[in-house]
Amino acid sequence: MLFSEIIGQEETKDKLRKFVETGKIPHAILFHGKEGVGKLPLAVAFAQYLCCQHRENGDACGKCPSCQQIAKLSHPDVHFVFPFTKSSKQNTCSCLMPEWRENFTSQNGYFTFDQWSNVLGDKKLTIYTSEGSEIIHKLSLNSYESEYRIMIIWQADKMEIECANRLLKTLEEPNSKTIFLLVSEHPELMLTTILSRTQQIVVPTLSNDDLKSALQKNFSVESEQDADEIVRISNGSYTALLENIKNENENNENFDFFVQIMRTAYTIVQRLPNFNLWTLRDWAETAGKKGAAEQIQFLQYAQRMLRESFMFNFHHNELNYLSQKENEFVERFAPFIHEKNIYELMDEFAVAEEHIRRNVNSKMVFFDLACKIMVLIKKARE
Numbered sequence: 001m002l003f004s005e006i007i008g009q010e011e012t013k014d015k016l017r018k019f020v021e022t023g024k025i026p027h028a029i030l031f032h033g034k035e036g037v038g039k040l041p042l043a044v045a046f047a048q049y050l051c052c053q054h055r056e057n058g059d060a061c062g063k064c065p066s067c068q069q070i071a072k073l074s075h076p077d078v079h080f081v082f083p084f085t086k087s088s089k090q091n092t093c094s095c096l097m098p099e100w101r102e103n104f105t106s107q108n109g110y111f112t113f114d115q116w117s118n119v120l121g122d123k124k125l126t127i128y129t130s131e132g133s134e135i136i137h138k139l140s141l142n143s144y145e146s147e148y149r150i151m152i153i154w155q156a157d158k159m160e161i162e163c164a165n166r167l168l169k170t171l172e173e174p175n176s177k178t179i180f181l182l183v184s185e186h187p188e189l190m191l192t193t194i195l196s197r198t199q200q201i202v203v204p205t206l207s208n209d210d211l212k213s214a215l216q217k218n219f220s221v222e223s224e225q226d227a228d229e230i231v232r233i234s235n236g237s238y239t240a241l242l243e244n245i246k247n248e249n250e251n252n253e254n255f256d257f258f259v260q261i262m263r264t265a266y267t268i269v270q271r272l273p274n275f276n277l278w279t280l281r282d283w284a285e286t287a288g289k290k291g292a293a294e295q296i297q298f299l300q301y302a303q304r305m306l307r308e309s310f311m312f313n314f315h316h317n318e319l320n321y322l323s324q325k326e327n328e329f330v331e332r333f334a335p336f337i338h339e340k341n342i343y344e345l346m347d348e349f350a351v352a353e354e355h356i357r358r359n360v361n362s363k364m365v366f367f368d369l370a371c372k373i374m375v376l377i378k379k380a381r382e
Contacts, residue, residue, distance in 0.1 A: 001044045003059045008210030009038050016046045017058050026199035028171050028180040032187045033203035036239030041109035043152050043181040047078050051146040073101045076144040079151050083125035083158040092134050110238050127159040132166030139178055149178045156182040157189040164191050171197040205236025229323050254301040265374040280370040288363030299353040306345055309337040341376040348372045
């Protein structure tokens with residue numbers, strides 16, 4: 001991966017180039033920051049820059065054998081460690097390299113922990129203690145083609161404690177020309193002794209200009225306003241931007257369904273004609289016909305909308321990440337979401353989500369939720 005292929009992060013790229021130009025390359029670097037800002041691509045691009053045989057214009061050449069191997073994640077001196085699920089067929093990361101390569105290549109390095117979990121079909125992924133022994137073994141071998149042996153550890157905070165301790169020992173007594181590149185969204189979960197032995201690089205959120213440039217380069221957007229809206233609600237994350245594009249239609253459906261229940265609950269509270277509990281039942285019946293995945297997605301969307309509505313009351317636009325349509329609704333809806341009911345509303349939607357995950361009768365879950373929404377909207381007016 002080339003530096004030029006990474007979205008934004010010019011300051012961080014310059015810092016990495018300077019390490020090489022001055023010959024002062026840290027034996028361990030920790031890239032940390034928000035999800036979707038390019039931490040893993042930066043680590044891989046830095047490894048390629050280090051191993052490149054013909055660096056030019058502040059980047060790897062992309063043509064030499066080393067560059068071509070790293071582009072395929074198959075360089076014999078560049079190793080990867082990542083969370084996975086151990087089984088009789090796979091007990092080290094090496095067993096899953098085909099899946100890792102395919103996922104990295106298809107996403108160009110921009111993917112989330114949840115997306116990797118979906119690839120493996122398991123949410124509980126770990127870097128096992130046994131991987132610590134594998135790290136030590138790989139780094140004990142002589143380098144094959146490169147001047148450096150490089151170990152890239154993605155989601156380093158997912159290491160089991162004994163694995164972390166084995167890594168620590170290696171960091172305390174690093175082999176010559178051995179470089180660790182650690183990547184994490186949650187460095188606070190890592191051993192402080194490991195943190196103290198790394199050169200920490202905080203990778204900032206992406207600027208709106210960088211995100212917009214990437215959006216317009218890679219996707220067809222109907223208008224400038226649509227592009228600005230997608231960029232704004234992505235909040236500096238490219239993976240969030242990709243998810244927002246993918247889920248645009250689904251979000252529209254969830255928005256309409258959220259507005260329907262909130263308006264229905266409010267109307268019943270107002271005791272307007274032609275509205276009664278049968279209206280709530282009809283909404284629950286419709287919700288109950290959706291698939292479990294759609295139901296969970298709606299409940300998560302509703303929780304986001306409740307949070308955004310609550311934050312809207314503080315009149316800090318920079319704290320809100322809403323589309324234009326969502327914003328127009330929230331302007332009218334936010335006064336009914338405040339300290340008297342926000343926590344209970346959030347709890348009720350979270351409980352409903354948990355019940356759906358446990359295969360509780362969905363029509364009962366949504367009717368119960370609808371009734372509680374009505375009560376809590378009424379509470380907001382008292």
